[in-house]
Amino acid sequence: MPTHRLPLWRYESRRAGWAARAAPPAALLVTLVMALLTASGGAGHDQVGQLLLTGLEAILPLAVGMAAVTIVARDGCRELQLSLPARYAGTLGRRLGVLALVGAACAVAFTAGVWLSGWWAGPNILASPLVWAPPMLWLTGLTVLLGMLGRSVVLATSVVSALWLGEQLFAGSFVALDWTRPFFLFTTSRVGVGEGWLTNRLALVGSGLLFVAVVVLLLRRPHLLLTEEEE
Amino acid sequence: MSELLAVGRYEFRMQVRKRSLWLAMLLLAAVIALTQGDRGPRYTEAGAPAREVMAGWALLFGIVVPIGFGMVLADRLVRDRRLGTTALLESLPVGPRVLLAGKYLGGLASSALPGLLAMLVAGGYETVHRGDPLMLAWAVLAFGLIMLPGLAFVAGFALVSPLVISAPLFRVLFVGYWFWGNMLPPEFLPSLSGTLLSPIGDYPVSWLIGETALYAGVPGWLSFLRPAPSGVSVLVSVVLLVLVGLLPLVVAGTVFSRQRRTA
Structure with missing residues (x-):
């Protein structure tokens, strides 16, 4: 990244707000507390490992998705932004990029910590980004898309x-049906890394990218965002 | 008292016109009603008493409707601050405690309306389907006994917590809490599931249907909060939920009063 663009990213990071930056580490911190509680209650190694994996695959993506829709909706000076020659999709992209970066950094640090401490219950460590990245992309894409379509x-x-x-x-029902199985978000923690896991991850990435593409298309008419209802 | 009612009425009328309140909660209620499995209340055996059928419906709606409820109320006080109306409201001849209590009552009443409507629709459907006119009466009773105390509990925290941790962070933690504190088996990890403080209404439902609905009374963490379901434990659960839900309001009211005195 050219150094003259750094202040712009720093500015967008501040515009994203402290809550958005705090959501991913807070989600993983809650997971850690729950795992400590579980371990202190006499739970087995596998159970604690599963819980830590759930934090990475389920709680972190939810936190990023919730924070993302707030970033899109809370811009108090959108009218001013729209009057500038810079494309609004780029501006929002930078803010969401900051969030994605914070989420990814937290996920990598958390994975490394869990793996080094011997609690890792997921796939090969090199494939570990596939635990959190697909559900994060899918949930974030869907939340932002719904936020834009419903303006709420x-x-x-x-x-x-x-x-x-x-x-x-209803994890069992989602896994049992052929058409819902590829889009089940929590395959790693609820089903395991077996047959169909990679297909599931790729299907989530594909559909997540589709959500993002529709969002980008909608942002070509950013004035549609001007009537949102609340924060 | 008249001031409290006036603030409550104002909040109610403002909130009840909110498009997203009705859209979000009725959408969630419709989806869970249509996708309930064969263990859902729609498939309760023919001839089952009305209280059992409608308690099942209240539990079903109680899984997701409070999620929309919490999301709606999460931005009430935050929004007042962001739009600058807090200063305007503070200029009224009403104390901060009355203002907060009125907002709580008005917000609770308006946000609970879609839940009541969902129960009435389910009651109407069951009345026609089973030919039992008591279904509608039990729809209202089940709403009051099972859903309303839980909503009152959620409302207190949803109004005040976002002032401290922000609305987006509250929403994430609230969803996690709802799963952890209501639906996670107590044997899996230490949880409030199945305790008197479970706002999904596990105790009233278990009492009404005569068997454990989810985990009410199942042994687990905080065993003193897990008595066997009975009329007394239902009453204790309802009172506890309402009182604990008021705690954040008491704390916030005290802080606001001090802030106003020192301003």
Whole structure:
């Protein structure tokens, strides 16, 4: 990255807000506390490992998705942005990029810590980004898309939260059906790394990129964002 | 008292017009009603008493409807600050505690309306489907006994917590909490699931249907909060949920009062 663009990224990082930057580490911190509680309650090695994996595959992507839709919706001077020659998609992209970077950095550090301490229960460490990156891309893409289509943070976060909760509660049903299995978000922690795992990850990445593409298309008409309802 | 009612009425009328409130909560209720498996309340055996059928519906809606409820209320006080209306409201001849209590009551009443509507629709469907006119009456009773105390509990935290940790962070933690504190088996890890403080209404449902609905009374962490489901434990659960839900409001009201005195 050219050094003259660094201040711009620093500025966008501040515009993204402290809550967005704090959401990924907070999600992993909560996971860590839960794992400590579980371990102190006498749980086995496998159970604690599964819980740590769930934090990476389920809780972190949810946190990033929720923070992303807030970044899109909370711009208080959007009218000013739209009057500038810079494309708004680029501006939002930088803010969401900061969030993705924070999320990825937290995930890598968390994975390294878990692996080094011997609690890692996921795939080969080199394939570990496939645990968190596909669900993060998918959930974030969907949340932002819903936020833009409905122009409501409440609607987007409610629907995505219910979907997340539904996949956790009815994991068996999602895995049992041929057409839902490739899009099941928590295959690593709920099913394991076996046959179909890579297909599932690739399907999530593909559909996640599709959500992102639609978001970029919608951002070609950014004035549609001007009537959002709440933070 | 009249001031409290006035603030509550104002908050209610403002909130009830919010498009996203109705869209989010009715969408969630419709999706879970249509996708319930064969263990859902729609498939309760023919001839089952109305209280059992409608308790099942309240539990089903209780899985997701409070999620929308929490999301809606998460930005109420934050939004007042962001839009600059807090200063305007503080200029009114009403104390901060009354203002907060009115917002709580108005927000609770308006945000609970879609939940009540969902229960009435389910009650209407069951009345026609089973030919039992008691279904509608039990829809209202089940809403009041099972869903409302949990919503009152959520409302207190959803209004106040975002002032401290911000709305987006609250929303993430709230979803995680809802799964952990209501639906996670207590034997899996230390959790509030199956305790008197479980806002999904595990105790009232278990009492009404005569068997454990989820995990009410199942041995686990904080065993003193896990008595066997009975009329008394239901009453204790309802009172506890309402009182604990008021705690954040008491703390926030005290802080706001001090801030106003020192301003």
